[in-house]
Amino acid sequence: MSDVPNAPPARRRDWRLAGIICFGLITLVVLWATWLIIRPFLDAIIFGLVLVTITFPTYRRVRTKLHGRENLAAFVMVIGILLLILLPAVILCVLLVEQANGVIAMFQNGSAQRLLARIDIPSHL
Numbered sequence: 279m280s281d282v283p284n285a286p287p288a289r290r291r292d293w294r295l296a297g298i299i300c301f302g303l304i305t306l307v308v309l310w311a312t313w314l315i316i317r318p319f320l321d322a323i324i325f326g327l328v329l330v331t332i333t334f335p336t337y338r339r340v341r342t343k344l345h346g347r348e349n350l351a352a353f354v355m356v357i358g359i360l361l362l363i364l365l366p367a368v369i370l371c372v373l374l375v376e377q378a379n380g381v382i383a384m385f386q387n388g389s390a391q392r393l394l395a396r397i398d399i400p401s402h403l
Contacts, residue, residue: 333355337351337352
């Protein structure tokens with residue numbers, strides 16, 4: 279049997295083409311598996327990219343004020359961003375729960391049905 283290095287050039291090309299096809303298929307399978315892993319996190323990744331892009335100039339200013347201490351500047355930015363995003367979200371959730379409780383109470387005591395009967399929606403349609 280002949281070795282590959284001593285094989286005629288046509289046979290080496292066949293092996294080279296087979297290797298390119300094989301590694302190409304392996305690459306496609308790995309990329310597809312990577313996509314399946316990343317896809318559920320894509321919204322969070324994009325949100326993080328937008329947040330970093332928007333807040334990076336502020337981070338540089340905070341880092342300068344903290345005399346180049348990058349870790350402390352990053353910590354301050356994370357706390358600040360959490361307060362700017364989490365605090366309003368918590369307040370909105372509390373207000374929505376209070377409003378939902380009010381609507382449920384109105385439906386339970388019958389005042390909502392009387393109000394809807396007074397509006398007479400079918401006649402306006």
